[in-house]
Amino acid sequence: MSASERLVLEPVTRAAGRLRLPGSKSISNRVLLIAALARGATELTGLLDSDDTRVMLAALRQMGVRIDDTGPGRVRVHGANPFPNRVGELFLGNAGTAFRPLTAALAVMGGDFRLAGVPRMHERPIGDLVDALVGAGADIRYLGEQGYPPLAIGRGAFTGLRPIRVKGSVSSQFLTALLMAAPLHADAAGAPVVIEVDGELISQPYILITLKLMERFGVRVERSGWRRFVIPAGSRYVSPGSLEIEGDASSASYFMALGAIGGGPVRIDGAGADSIQGDMAFADVVEAMGATVTRHPQALEVSGVQVARGGRLKAFDRDFNLIPDAAMTAAAMALYADGPCALRNIGSWRVKETDRIHAMHTELAKLGAKVESGPDWLVVHPVREGEWRAASIATYDDHRIAMCFSLAAFSPVQVTIEDPACVAKTFPDYFSVFKGLVQA
Helix, strand or coil: CCHHHEEEECCCCEEEEEEECCECHHHHHHHHHHHHHCECEEEEECCCCCHHHHHHHHHHHHCCCEEEEEECCEEEEECCCCCCCCEEEEECCCCHHHHHHHHHHHHHHCCEEEEECCCCHHHCCCHHHHHHHHHCCCCEEECCCCCCCCEEECCCCCCCCCCEEEECCCCHHHHHHHHHHHHHHHHHHCCCEEEEEECCCCCHHHHHHHHHHHHHCCCCCEEECCCEEEECCCCCCECCCEEECCECHHHHHHHHHHHHHEEEEEEEECCCCCCCCHHHHHHHHHHHCCCEEEEECCEEEEECCEHHHCCCECCCEEECCCCHHHHHHHHHHHHHECCCEEEECCHHHHHCCCCHHHHHHHHHHHCCCEEEEECCEEEEECCCCCCCCCEEECCCCCHHHHHHHHHHHHCCCCEEEECHHHHHHCCCCHHHHHHHHEEC
């Protein structure tokens, strides 16, 4: 591995300053697809510029959707439903927020499509979504292993006559994909679409993001708890004219952690108390660990202890089912706690960009932590004074692993991040922003 493929982080003792978050990945890719399916043109501002959004933009343009670049973080999307091009081979990288919703939308439209990604994307399950779509009449075939991408989508007769049933225990993106695609049928067929969830629905706050964005484009979904969703007959997406994308709450978690372990204050602009993103609840986690959090409508300010000067965070034992991405940040913060920290109900980590339970267990242990893990849980024992070990952290081509382990720079040892460029998936400038906030 060359020097450019490593980033050496020397020990730091303090963090303070102000930053503006990049746009939310979850919102950016959802709203790009909805805008592409809506009547009229939509001006989007604050759009995230990352690998995942570039994949979505490229796919939509390949489908014949006109998208004008109007400035940094700004595009004008001209809606086209159905897409002008009904044939295509799409490469969608490792972007679940592009692959799953596009699978559903293209399956409802029908055509001749091939959807593929990087090797890890082909290891991420999609069978529950495909089963739900095929059960409603869609024509989808696996081109490799059963239950996994790549996929072929044909000109099936999507009917949606009976309730569409989908399992909720693997990924909330499957339900999001069905919800976002349902208005295409409700509009064309003049009939309601009913979606029913089997079992526990994980990551429920992400479904709320989907529902709120659909409502911004004129589609109000009727919901009975987390089990039954009805998209009324005649529902159709209509452009609101413009929409500003708020900052990424999952990315905010790293800077909340910086304020909590580096003294602060760290002010985070772009998302706050008015956010529609569930990961903003991570502010409650750092608060419970001993940080002081000041909430503003579009910003947060976090101050805490200085762990590099001997300060300790309060240990926790929490269920992280609702905020699994931000939970990874809590696992890294556990290095500096006053006792063992337990993360529970995180089984979805196993099917993300990598097996994140295995990855976090392995890399935290390199630093000297005692770590235990199981199918859907992780326990991290803080590193005792004098037991820290310098380590080279493997990142598994997973942006969140790289960003989490930047927090290890507050230890007394040198930490090397392998393949730091993997943060380009959601936050290309992360390490430059990080370095601007920390002090040796």
